[in-house]
Amino acid sequence: MNKAIIIGAGPAGLSAAITCAQKGLGVLILDEYMKPGGRLLGQLYEEPDGSWWNGVKESHNLYNQAIELGVQIQLHTSVNNIEKIDREWMVYTEKETIQTNHLLIATGAAESPVPVPGWTLPGVMSVGAAQVMTNVHRVKPGERGVIIGINVLSSAIAMELKLAEIDVACLTLPKMNELTLDAAHPKKVMNSLLHVSHMAPSPLVKFGSKFMKNEFMKNIGVTFYPKNGVKMWDIPIQLRKAVIEIYGDAQVEGVLLATVDKNGEVIKGSEERIAADFVCIAGGLYPLAELAAVAGCPFYLVEELGGYVPLHNDRMETTLDGLYVAGNITGIEGAKVAAAQGVTAGLSIAHHSGVEGVEAEITESIRAIEDKRDNAYIQFHPDVKKGKEIIQEKWGEYEKSANDFLFK
Incomplete structure (x- = not known):
């Protein structure tokens, strides 16, 4: 047959x-x-x-x-x-x-790759790889991580990592360049997040998202978005910060984070180091x-x-x-x-x-x-x-x- x-x-x-x-x-x-x-x-x-x-x-x-x-x-x-x-x-x-x-x-x-300086270091992986390690193989990708790329996929997986008692320091943007484009633009990322606001455990986030229905309110929202982010599942979602480098000698030790303006451009002198032993890159599917x-x-x-x-x-x-x-x-x-x-x-x-x-x-x-x-x-x-x-x-x-x- x-x-x-x-x-x-x-x-x-x-x-x-x-x-x-x-x-x-x-x-x-x-x-x-x-x-x-x-x-x-x-x-x-x-x-x-x-x-x-x-x-x-x-x-x-x-x-x-x-x-x-x-x-x-x-x-x-x-x-x-x-x-x-x-x-x-x-x-x-x-x-x-x-x-x-x-x-x-x-x-x-x-998964779509997003190049970030330092992304060849051991401990850097796609966000989907971290999901499989955690949910399928029951192996923690690390103790404390940073997720680069704020989208539906990374938001869902961040929640799953939190359920596995993994410390997610933050979800943040990649640095603006010719390849990242929309994924590094705070307003465009906010637009995409409005479609998953129902997933947020915070009633404040759910309520606030209802007001972001027109361009004026979105501009206001991005302009005055807290520099340290808004927390969901106790994880800071940082629309006004971007990773400009992943650093470490033999493996990931952390990321260099910088504040960005409402258009995604790095504000010089705002760099800070965030310690982490793994980094997930989320470029979408x-x-x-x-x-x-x-x-x-x-x-x-x-x-x-x-x-x-x-x-x-x-x-x-x-x-x-x-x-x-x-x-x-x-x-x-x-x-x-x-x-x-x-x-x-x-x-x-x-x-x-x-x-x-x-x-x-x-x-x-x-x-x-x-x-x-x-x-x-x-x-x-x-x-x-x-x-x-x-x-x-x-x-x-x-x-x-x-x-x-x-x-x-």
Whole structure:
């Protein structure tokens, strides 16, 4: 039997595999990591109803369900290349070449690096690495750390580090340069934080954010933002300070911090040293889409989705027959949205595999994605719905041009 192949064992890939298996299809998942779950593994946060979202537990549940349904999962397996020969997709791994008529790419996202002087010192890591060390491997990245980069991801992970009784000295900006741009501009960072103010444990922060709805109030807010920051989870969020250097001899010993003006420019003479034994750099996430590019998918740069995303429709189909995408490769969102997209992709694969009676389920699953998106507790990009609309408009243009070509 020709099995559907899924690249990526995160929430999208596992959910798609479960859906395919429930429809009677054979499924093989390939993933380069040593555990299934993807970025789901590192997640741990309290939901609005007081319950806890535990990514490790959710991963175990999806994995066990997939195994019970007969899904094959190959971990420690990197995919080097994919190509289509005749009607089949060839998937090249280090061990073998596998063929399939239906291939789902659910490779997720990667972290964007932000260069900071001293970032090659031992003890400097991405914020996602600190999350995995703490939540997955139960190893502290250090005793006292500084997080460079203030965004949705770093705010959530700072809270998780605090839960693990790790001292986070502060969240602060990177120094303004040609690469950091918006991430080093206090007002633009404030704009992004307003979309996660509901996560703040401080009633004052939640209340104050309601007044930051127009440009005048935002300018006032940035101008008079406390130099020492506003505390959330007892961690100073410093919009008016930037790290200009990470220092240490054989390992991280601390950071050189400077006050910046409302435009992000360093105020000379304001430098101070903050002791720390580890530093996390948070540059945000971007879709990990190299395999879709190798396959020949057309791409569009959609900032609202986090970067370049392959053209696809709401059924998670690409322009290439038998190739599907789901999860953060289609735009940076949370695990619940990724899982919902995986269900839709699985149903689309079942439909194209000859399974009858799934059209109504596909329609319902698309609605479920929208529902998860509308009710997402953490939204990485506030204008993600606009980004999705842009991609669907591009899909409409693609379909029109394809039809025009057929009927010429």
